[in-house]
Amino acid sequence: MPESCVCLAMVVADNIFREEGSRKVHIAGTFNRISASNFPVRHDSMSLYLAVTNLREGKHKAKLQLNYLEREEKQLLRAEGPVVAKGPLDVAELSFCFRGLVFPKPGTVEIAFYLDDEFVQRRKLLVTQTSEETGKKNA
Numbered sequence: 001m002p003e004s005c006v007c008l009a010m011v012v013a014d015n016i017f018r019e020e021g022s023r024k025v026h027i028a029g030t031f032n033r034i035s036a037s038n039f040p041v042r043h044d045s046m047s048l049y050l051a052v053t054n055l056r057e058g059k060h061k062a063k064l065q066l067n068y069l070e071r072e073e074k075q076l077l078r079a080e081g082p083v084v085a086k087g088p089l090d091v092a093e094l095s096f097c098f099r100g101l102v103f104p105k106p107g108t109v110e111i112a113f114y115l116d117d118e119f120v121q122r123r124k125l126l127v128t129q130t131s132e133e134t135g136k137k138n139a
Contacts, residue, residue: 007121008051008091010113016047016095025049025093033126040104041127050094050113052120055085063114064096068107069124076109077101083115103127 014029027049034043048064060083066076083092103109109125 004054004118005052005115005120006054007113008053009049010111010121010123011049012111012123012125013047013049014045016049016097018095025095032124033128034103035128035130036103037130037132039106039129040102043101043103044099046098046101048096048098048111050096050121051091052083052094052115053091054088055083055090055092055115057085057087059084060116062094063117065110065112065114066101066125067110067112068105069110070107074104076103 011027011030012032013027014031016025016027018025027047034041050062062081062083064077064079066078068074068076077098079096081094083094085092106127106129109127110122111125112122113120
């Protein structure tokens with residue numbers, strides 16, 4: 001019996017889609033930072049791709065949490081869903097798509113992934129404030 005789930009990939013992007021014929025996953029517009037001149041800021045499309053392996057055969061519960069890491073640890077989002085594995089050599093691919101996610105302030109956001117209520121992987125997403133001038137130059 002496998003000891004624990006192994007996370008092979010955890011990627012933040014603008015869009016993720018699966019090609020119908022080949023079933024290949026396409027990840028478009030990867031990023032690790034969101035910058036805005038004013039807050040709160042709404043992010044139109046944010047997706048997360050996960051690939052995990054070393055799962056026992058059967059149905060599992062996936063959970064994703066986005067939290068600010070500052071003192072109050074404000075939770076931005078929590079999502080749950082099923083994962084079905086054929087066995088420990090199988091690679092389960094998951095994608096989460098969030099439309100209109102609002103970031104109320106600059107800070108460091110932790111994206112944490114759990115499987116069957118056991119922590120698996122985390123990564124950080126930086127949410128930064130830019131000056132009005134910088135924002136105009138990049139627009």
